Amino acid sequence: MPYDRPSLSQLVTRAETDLSARLLDGDTPLRRSVVGVLARVTAGQAHMQYGYLEWLAQQPFVDTAEAEYLARHARIWDVARKAAVAATGAVRLAGQDGAVLPAGTELQRADGTLYTVTTDATVAAGVAVATVAAQAAGAAGNTAAGASVTLASPVAGVQSTGTVDAGGIAGGVDEEDDESLRARLLRRIQEPPHGGNAADYVAWALEVPGVTRAWVYPLRMGAGTVGVAVVADDATDGPIPGAELVAAVQAHLDSVRPVTAEVFAFAPTPLPVDVTLRLTPDTEAVRAAVRAELRDLFARESEPGAVLRISHLREAVSLAPGEQDHAVLAPAADMVPAAHEMPVPGTITFTAA
Structure with a gap:
């Protein structure tokens, strides 16, 4: 007892x-x-x-251990906490043609976040496009396109203020939290390696920083092939991962897969789901709660080729704190994606009662 x-x-x-x-x-x-x-x-x-x-x-049990002891359990089972990843991208700065913005130059965001130019950038046609990386790894380094950045020290021939290029500075990921590490450790214990079965490919994909979910498709490209679809729910531009993250997954899978298998990592094709709602009460607080519940629904249930039920969408809206009544005007039925498609949050529109 x-x-x-x-x-x-x-x-x-x-x-x-x-x-x-x-x-x-x-x-x-x-x-x-x-x-x-x-x-x-x-x-x-x-x-x-x-x-x-x-x-x-x-502390002796994986499902209840706290940070220090959880990390110790993980080391025993050879499950490493995923490290933080620095955001990368490009910035545009005006200047005199021929002027050089050297590698190592520091730029600063309005809140003090620092970025470093990774390769020399030369001004051409009045603009230098420089690739940069955040000095501190983590999601805090992600910056939307068009945001302003400033040179920490003047550079001859280059204006001190520039903007983040199209695509933004992205890819920054925080260090894996305890609950994510716990889930992967429990998966490792409950589903031990089997020399390359489906669970192994999922576990390998989840070892890559930024990847939150993965699915395996045997024989996707023919005999001897394996397809692995991955998503990044925590990314600011997620859940569909960018080419850089997919390439990182491909490289990691190639390093651990059985030699007899040819593996292909890929991103699902997004199927945006636009939602139109009528809320009671229709306040900003309730709208924000509804948006959060819908994001959580897609993170829980959206999978490549899986039907997303309209009834579950209505349930998610009902769970929003402060919501008393609502009507889902669109979509009108279940979302049925193709095998390669994955429902993702689209535009959420609120209409007057």
């Missing part, structure tokens, strides 16, 4: 009873007596020890 940890008040009562029996011949101690003080002090110490023991009892 489970062990019930005593509460602080129960421990105080036990200590008072014990001290009273040993020092006062069973008499009830006075409210402000020394016995009462000793009872509360010893009970407080015991309560802290019970708390530590309760916490310690959770």
Whole structure:
């Protein structure tokens, strides 16, 4: 049977009873007596020890272990926490033709985030297009196209202020959090390697930073081939991954796959699902909650070729905090993608009642 940890008040009562029996011949101690003080002090110490023991009892198990011990379990099973990835992209700065923006030059976003030019960029036709990388790895380095950046130090012949090029500065990924690491570790324990079965390919794909889900398609390109579709739900431009992430998955799969298999990593074809809603009450707070619930729905249930039920969409809207009533005006039926397509959030429109 489970062990019930005593509460602080129960421990105080036990200590008072014990001290009273040993020092006062069973008499009830006075409210402000020394016995009462000793009872509360010893009970407080015991309560802290019970708390530590309760916490310690959770650490030997993967599903309840906290960060430090979870990382230790992962190392034992040779499951590495996915490292953070720095965002990369390009910026445009005006200048005099022939002027050079050298590699190593620092640029700064309005909030102080720093980027470094990775290769020399020469001004041509009045503009230098420089490739940059965030100095600090993580999603915080991602920046939308058109955002302003400034040179940390002047460069001769190049204007100090520029803009992020089309496509933005993207690809930045935070270090894997505990719950994601826990899920991969549990998968490793519950589905041990089998020399290249479907579960192995999923596990290998999920080892790549930025990949959140993966699906396997045996014989996709014929005998001896395996297709692996991946998505990046946490990316700012996700869930459909960019070519750079797909290439990283391909390279990793090529390094671990069985020599007899030819593997192809790919991104599903997006099938945008536009949603039109009428809400009651129709406030900004409720709209934001609805958007969050719909994003969560797509992250949970959207898969390549899988039907996304209109009833589940209605349920997601109903789960939004503050929502009292709603009507889904579009889509009018289940979303049925082709085998290579994956439903992704489209434009969410709110109409007046």
